[in-house]
Amino acid sequence: MTDNAVRCEKCESTNLMFSKKRQLYICEDCGHEFQPAHRRRIFLGYGHDEHAYFAQRLHEDLTRAGYDIWFDVKKLTGGMDWEKFIEEGMEWVSEYPGEGRHILLVTPYSVRRPDGFCLNEISRAIQRGIPLIPVMVVTAQVPAAIRGLRWLDMRDCLPPDRKPDLYRARLEALIRVIEGEPREGDLETPDRSMAATATDASTPASSGSVRVYIGCAPEHRQLAGRLKEDLVSQGIEVYDGSGIDRSSPEYELAVEDGLSWTAEAQANGRFLLIMSPAAVRRPGGTCLNELSQAIVKKLTVVPVMASLCEPPLSICRVQWLDMRDSLPPETRPTRYAFRLHQLAGMLRTGKMDVEGIQSHLMRVLDPIPFxxxxxxxxxxxxxxxxxxxxxxxxxxxxxxxxxxxxxxxxxxxxxxxxxxxxxxxxxxxxxxxxxxxxxxxxxxxxxxxxxxxxxxxxxxxxxxxxxxxxxxxxxxxxxxxxxxxxxxxxxxxxxxxxxxxxxxxxxxxxxxxxxxxxxxxxxxxxxxxxxxxxxxxxxxxxxxxxxxxxxxxxxxxxxxxxxFDATGDVKTYAYGRIARHYGPGSATDAAVERVAADSEGNMLYAGCAVDEIILGGMSPDSLRAFPRNLGAHYLRFFRRQFPDLDRYKARLRPVLEIICASEKPVDIKTIAALLDTGENDVIDACSDLYTLFPVKDGMIGPFHRSLVRWLIVRERSAQYFVSAARGRERLAGGLTPGTRVP
Missing domain, CATH: 3.40.50.300 (P-loop containing nucleotide triphosphate hydrolases)
Known part of the structure; x- marks a missing residue:
C-alpha cells in the first residue's frame, strides 16, 4: 500500500478486500463495509500531435471536476524511461480495483499501426482490466481490440474556445460515462464504426465477404505479399500478418487487431498459414501463437505448404495445399496461377478439396480431432x-x-x-x-x-x-x-x-x-x-x-x-486470471492467497474457484464455500468410476460415510471393525475408490477436502449422496486413537 492507501472508516485498518460486484470495501479486521471515498483516477492517453492542446484542456477540466489525472506533461520528467512511465501510470490508476479509467483520445497519430503513440497503453489497460473510454477527436482507424467499445464523439466541439456550449455538454457527457451513468445519446454504438470513413482493417465486413489473415515466417514474407495482392484483386479482403514486427512491444496487440478484424467475418474468416519449418516448428515456431489464437477465434485454418515441414499436430486433420511446385511465382507463373485458383476457391468455401494421397488418407483413416x-x-x-x-x-x-x-x-x-x-x-x-x-x-x-x-x-x-x-x-x-x-x-x-x-x-x-x-x-x-x-x-x-x-x-x-508442490503454479495461474479481471492490488493478492490455500495445490479446484470469482458468484473473501461448477466435474468422475449404482450404494457408501464423517484419513482396519466386515473386503472397496480416495500407509481419505463437501450435500451429489451423520454414529460407537469426530 502507498501512503494514500484506503483505510477502514471504523478501525483504520488497511487490511481490506474490494468487492467488484458490490463496489465496496470490506475490512478483514472488523468486518466494516464502506464505499471508497478517494478521488477516481484517470489515465489520459493521447497522441503527441496537433491535438495535444485538447488533451491539456481535458486534463484541466477533469481535475477541476474532482478527478486525479495521470497526464504525461505533469508526470513525465527528463530522462525517464517511457515504458516504465506508462507502466507506473497504469499501476497507479489500477490501485483501487474497479475505480480507475483510461480515457483514450482517438486521432490518427495516437492509434495508427504499427507504431501508434497509444497502442502500448491500450494493451496494458486491457491486460489490467482498466475500463477504457474512447473519445473520438478526429476520424481514425481504430485497433480491433477496442472496436467493440461504445465511444464518445467530441469531433464536433473542437476547438472548445469557439464552441463553448457544445464542449461543455460533451464534457458533462464524458463525466457521466466516467461515473458509469451514461444517458441515452451520450455514447455511440460499436456498429457505428469509430472508423466510419476509414478503410483496410477498420472497414466493417460486408455480408458474405471473405476475410483472410496471412501468417508466415520472415523468409516467406515476399510470398505473403504476392498472395495478398493477388487475392485482393479477386475480391478477398486480406490482413497480412507477415509485416508485423515481432520485436515490437505492440506485436501482440497488432496480431490481436488483425485476427479480430478477420473474425468479424464470422463463418467467412480464414487463417492462411504458410507452412515452413521456421513457421511451425515445435517449440518456437513463429506462427504457433497466431495459429493458437486463430483456433480460439474459430477461424477456418487453410494451411499452405511452402517448404517441406511437419504440420502442427493441432491441425494435422486439416488438409493442406502444396504450393512448393509453384514457387517462386516469377519463374513458374503457369503453375502458380493454377495453385492460386485452388487457394482462392478454398478460401471462399472454407473447404480443403485437395485431391491425392492426403485426401485419401483423411477419408480412410478418419482421425479423431483433439x-x-x-x-x-x-x-x-x-x-x-x-x-x-x-x-x-x-x-x-x-x-x-x-x-x-x-x-x-x-x-x-x-x-x-x-x-x-x-x-x-x-x-x-x-x-x-x-x-x-x-x-x-x-x-x-x-x-x-x-x-x-x-x-x-x-x-x-x-x-x-x-x-x-x-x-x-x-x-x-x-x-x-x-x-x-x-x-x-x-x-x-x-x-x-x-x-x-x-x-x-x-x-x-x-x-x-x-x-x-x-x-x-x-x-x-x-x-x-x-x-x-x-x-x-x-x-x-x-x-x-x-x-x-x-x-x-x-x-x-x-x-x-x-x-510436487504445485502451490506456486496455482498462485501464478490465479493471479494471471484474477488480476486481468479485478486489476492488481491488495484485494487481488489476498484472493490469490486464499485460492492457493484452499486448493491445496489442486489445479482443478483452483480453476473452478477462480471462475466463481470472475463470474461474481463467489467473492474473494468467501472462498471457503463450494465452487458451483466443481460439482459438475465430481459428478462426471463418479458416473465414470461407479456406473453400477446399486453396487456403489451397497459396497462403497458405508465406507464413504465413515470417511466423510472424519476430519482426517481413517485407518482401513478401523473401517473394517466399524462395519463388522473383513479387512480384505474394505481393501477391495478402497481399490474401487482408488484416486478419488487414495490409500497411503493404510489410511484412506479424499484426494481433496472439497470432495467431501460435495458428497455430504444431497443437492450437489444427488444419487451419490453420503450421510455424514450415519458415519458419525458409527465413529461414536467405536473410536480409535487419531480418529476425531467432527
Missing part, C-alpha cells in the same frame, strides 16, 4: 516445470524404460502436461486422448487408425506406403493386435529411418478412462514393445487398478504429480 482439447489446456497452462523436467530427463536417458506413466490425483495437471508436450515438443509424433464416455476415443481400432494418420503427417515417407494398403478392408477384418502390427509396427520399422537426437514420442492421455471402457491399455502393453526402439510411450492417467495391471509389463518409469 485440437479443441489441446487448446483448452494450452491456453491456460502455467508452471509444472518440475514434472516437465522429469519427463525431459527420461527422454534424454538412453537407458531409461521405453514407457513413462504420468499419474496423479484428479485435477493435478496430467492432461495439461500431455497437451503441452503435444503442442510444444517436436518429438511428439501423435497424441490420443481416451475417454470412458466417448466409445470412439477408447476403441482400439479407432485409436490405431487415428495414430496412423498422425504418423503420416509427421513422417511424410509413410504416406506412399499407406496409399498402397486396403486400409478399409484391413480395419474391418483384422483384430486390433494385427491391425496395430500392420499400420504401426511394420511401417515404422520398415519405412522410417529415425535421425533425431531424442527418441520420438507417442502420447496417450486419460488412459484410465480407456481402461474402464475397453482394453486399449492392454493392447498398448502387449504390442508397443514391437515398435522400433527410437519410439517411446507417454501414458497419462490416474492410478486405476485396471490401468496399472495392464501397463505393469512395460515396467514404465513413473512421474507422480502428487510428489
Amino acid at each position: 485440437d479443441a482439447d489441446v487448446q483448452s489446456h494450452v491456453s491456460r497452462f502455467v508452471g509444472r516445470r518440475q514434472a516437465i523436467g522429469r519427463i525431459c530427463d527420461w527422454l534424454d536417458d538412453p537407458a531409461a524404460p521405453r514407457a513413462l506413466w504420468l499419474t496423479g490425483p484428479p485435477g493435478s495437471g496430467k492432461s495439461a502436461i500431455a497437451a503441452w508436450f503435444a503442442y510444444n515438443r517436436p518429438e511428439v509424433l501423435a497424441l490420443h486422448i481416451c475417454s470412458a464416455e466417448d466409445t470412439q476415443r477408447s476403441d482400439p481400432g479407432k485409436f490405431i487408425l487415428s495414430i496412423a494418420y498422425q504418423l503420416a503427417t509427421q513422417l511424410p515417407g509413410l504416406q506412399p506406403y499407406y496409399g498402397t494398403l486396403s486400409i478399409e478392408e484391413m480395419a474391418r477384418s483384422m483384430s486390433p493386435a494385427v491391425l496395430f502390427d500392420q499400420l504401426i509396427v511394420r511401417p515404422l520399422r520398415e519405412q522410417v529411418t529415425h535421425s533425431g537426437k531424442r527418441p520420438a514420442l507417442l502420447v496417450v492421455d486419460e488412459a484410465d478412462g480407456a481402461a474402464l471402457a475397453t482394453d486399449l491399455p492392454g493392447l498398448l502393453a502387449s504390442e508397443f514393445e514391437q515398435t522400433p526402439p527410437w519410439l517411446r510411450l507417454l501414458i497419462a492417467g490416474r492410478a486405476a487398478p485396471r490401468l496399472e495391471a495392464s501397463i505393469r509389463c512395460l515396467a514404465p518409469a513413473i512421474v507422480d504429480l502428487a510428489q
Whole structure:
C-alpha cells in the first residue's frame, strides 16, 4: 500500500478486500463495509500531435471536476524511461480495483499501426482490466481490440474556445460515462464504426465477404505479399500478418487487431498459414501463437505448404495445399496461377478439396480431432516445470524404460502436461486422448487408425506406403493386435529411418478412462514393445487398478504429480486470471492467497474457484464455500468410476460415510471393525475408490477436502449422496486413537 492507501472508516485498518460486484470495501479486521471515498483516477492517453492542446484542456477540466489525472506533461520528467512511465501510470490508476479509467483520445497519430503513440497503453489497460473510454477527436482507424467499445464523439466541439456550449455538454457527457451513468445519446454504438470513413482493417465486413489473415515466417514474407495482392484483386479482403514486427512491444496487440478484424467475418474468416519449418516448428515456431489464437477465434485454418515441414499436430486433420511446385511465382507463373485458383476457391468455401494421397488418407483413416482439447489446456497452462523436467530427463536417458506413466490425483495437471508436450515438443509424433464416455476415443481400432494418420503427417515417407494398403478392408477384418502390427509396427520399422537426437514420442492421455471402457491399455502393453526402439510411450492417467495391471509389463518409469508442490503454479495461474479481471492490488493478492490455500495445490479446484470469482458468484473473501461448477466435474468422475449404482450404494457408501464423517484419513482396519466386515473386503472397496480416495500407509481419505463437501450435500451429489451423520454414529460407537469426530 502507498501512503494514500484506503483505510477502514471504523478501525483504520488497511487490511481490506474490494468487492467488484458490490463496489465496496470490506475490512478483514472488523468486518466494516464502506464505499471508497478517494478521488477516481484517470489515465489520459493521447497522441503527441496537433491535438495535444485538447488533451491539456481535458486534463484541466477533469481535475477541476474532482478527478486525479495521470497526464504525461505533469508526470513525465527528463530522462525517464517511457515504458516504465506508462507502466507506473497504469499501476497507479489500477490501485483501487474497479475505480480507475483510461480515457483514450482517438486521432490518427495516437492509434495508427504499427507504431501508434497509444497502442502500448491500450494493451496494458486491457491486460489490467482498466475500463477504457474512447473519445473520438478526429476520424481514425481504430485497433480491433477496442472496436467493440461504445465511444464518445467530441469531433464536433473542437476547438472548445469557439464552441463553448457544445464542449461543455460533451464534457458533462464524458463525466457521466466516467461515473458509469451514461444517458441515452451520450455514447455511440460499436456498429457505428469509430472508423466510419476509414478503410483496410477498420472497414466493417460486408455480408458474405471473405476475410483472410496471412501468417508466415520472415523468409516467406515476399510470398505473403504476392498472395495478398493477388487475392485482393479477386475480391478477398486480406490482413497480412507477415509485416508485423515481432520485436515490437505492440506485436501482440497488432496480431490481436488483425485476427479480430478477420473474425468479424464470422463463418467467412480464414487463417492462411504458410507452412515452413521456421513457421511451425515445435517449440518456437513463429506462427504457433497466431495459429493458437486463430483456433480460439474459430477461424477456418487453410494451411499452405511452402517448404517441406511437419504440420502442427493441432491441425494435422486439416488438409493442406502444396504450393512448393509453384514457387517462386516469377519463374513458374503457369503453375502458380493454377495453385492460386485452388487457394482462392478454398478460401471462399472454407473447404480443403485437395485431391491425392492426403485426401485419401483423411477419408480412410478418419482421425479423431483433439485440437479443441489441446487448446483448452494450452491456453491456460502455467508452471509444472518440475514434472516437465522429469519427463525431459527420461527422454534424454538412453537407458531409461521405453514407457513413462504420468499419474496423479484428479485435477493435478496430467492432461495439461500431455497437451503441452503435444503442442510444444517436436518429438511428439501423435497424441490420443481416451475417454470412458466417448466409445470412439477408447476403441482400439479407432485409436490405431487415428495414430496412423498422425504418423503420416509427421513422417511424410509413410504416406506412399499407406496409399498402397486396403486400409478399409484391413480395419474391418483384422483384430486390433494385427491391425496395430500392420499400420504401426511394420511401417515404422520398415519405412522410417529415425535421425533425431531424442527418441520420438507417442502420447496417450486419460488412459484410465480407456481402461474402464475397453482394453486399449492392454493392447498398448502387449504390442508397443514391437515398435522400433527410437519410439517411446507417454501414458497419462490416474492410478486405476485396471490401468496399472495392464501397463505393469512395460515396467514404465513413473512421474507422480502428487510428489510436487504445485502451490506456486496455482498462485501464478490465479493471479494471471484474477488480476486481468479485478486489476492488481491488495484485494487481488489476498484472493490469490486464499485460492492457493484452499486448493491445496489442486489445479482443478483452483480453476473452478477462480471462475466463481470472475463470474461474481463467489467473492474473494468467501472462498471457503463450494465452487458451483466443481460439482459438475465430481459428478462426471463418479458416473465414470461407479456406473453400477446399486453396487456403489451397497459396497462403497458405508465406507464413504465413515470417511466423510472424519476430519482426517481413517485407518482401513478401523473401517473394517466399524462395519463388522473383513479387512480384505474394505481393501477391495478402497481399490474401487482408488484416486478419488487414495490409500497411503493404510489410511484412506479424499484426494481433496472439497470432495467431501460435495458428497455430504444431497443437492450437489444427488444419487451419490453420503450421510455424514450415519458415519458419525458409527465413529461414536467405536473410536480409535487419531480418529476425531467432527
